[in-house]
Amino acid sequence: MDIEKILEYQKLDFVLYKANKDFANSEENKRAQMYRKLRNDLAESLIRLDKEAGENFNDIDKAITSYENFVKKLKATNLSAPKTIEQADKNEETINALISELNAIQKDIQKCFARLQEIDTKDAKEVKQKIGKVLSELKNAEIIRNDKRNEIISSISQEGAALNKMQSELAPEDLKIYNKVKSSVNRMPYIVEYRDGNCLGCGIEIKSEVDAKLQKSGDTAECPHCRRIVYKK
Numbered sequence: 385m386d387i388e389k390i391l392e393y394q395k396l397d398f399v400l401y402k403a404n405k406d407f408a409n410s411e412e413n414k415r416a417q418m419y420r421k422l423r424n425d426l427a428e429s430l431i432r433l434d435k436e437a438g439e440n441f442n443d444i445d446k447a448i449t450s451y452e453n454f455v456k457k458l459k460a461t462n463l464s465a466p467k468t469i470e471q472a473d474k475n476e477e478t479i480n481a482l483i484s485e486l487n488a489i490q491k492d493i494q495k496c497f498a499r500l501q502e503i504d505t506k507d508a509k510e511v512k513q514k515i516g517k518v519l520s521e522l523k524n525a526e527i528i529r530n531d532k533r534n535e536i537i538s539s540i541s542q543e544g545a546a547l548n549k550m551q552s553e554l555a556p557e558d559l560k561i562y563n564k565v566k567s568s569v570n571r572m573p574y575i576v577e578y579r580d581g582n583c584l585g586c587g588i589e590i591k592s593e594v595d596a597k598l599q600k601s602g603d604t605a606e607c608p609h610c611r612r613i614v615y616k617k
């Protein structure tokens with residue numbers, strides 16, 4: 385591995401890496417992310433309300449079926465003129481039971497309609513109003529975020545161009561190793577010095593594992609702890 389060249393490449397890459405981090409942590413980016421989350425949460429609320437409305441319609445269907453069954457039962461009920469006090473009491477009992485059954489069905493239907501009306505005129509309306517506000521805030525936030533992004537990209541344009549140029553100059557094998565470490569290690573640097581038996585990336589002593597591979601200047605090995613590439617100066 386051409387250590388000098390790959391370190392030069394890493395230095396350029398670090399500028400881009402830092403710029404990426406700066407952008408991710410910028411107020412402009414965070415603000416846009418916050419509005420995106422708000423928009424998604426509100427959209428979910430609308431879906432929930434829609435689902436609830438669907439359930440209410442189902443309950444109304446059920447109540448209508450109950451009412452139809454009630455009518456059938458009513459037709460089949462025989463309330464002949466009472467001849468005794470016991471019969472009169474029994475008739476009254478039957479009528480009371482029918483009335484309370486009808487009341488319960490009516491109550492169910494009324495409850496569903498009231499909730500449907502509330503969803504339509506209050507809850508969904510409120511959520512839609514909020515969505516309207518959030519969307520317009522989000523639009524502004526996205527424009528500001530994009531400006532910030534462009535500003536950062538143009539501030540690193542020299543390094544970006546130099547990095548691209550170096551990609552064709554580096555030995556393909558070296559670049560491949562670099563990119564492999566880059567994809568598996570979260571934090572830069574990826575290529576670090578091996579000094580006094582330690583990996584300078586994670587700081588852990590790795591002498592017993594890698595010392596045999598790192599005998600002369602320019603030798604490389606993989607740190608068994610952090611998976612960075614260590615090199616001997």
Ligand SMILES: [Zn+2]
Pocket residue numbers: 583584585586587588607608609610611612
């Ligand atoms: Zn390490």
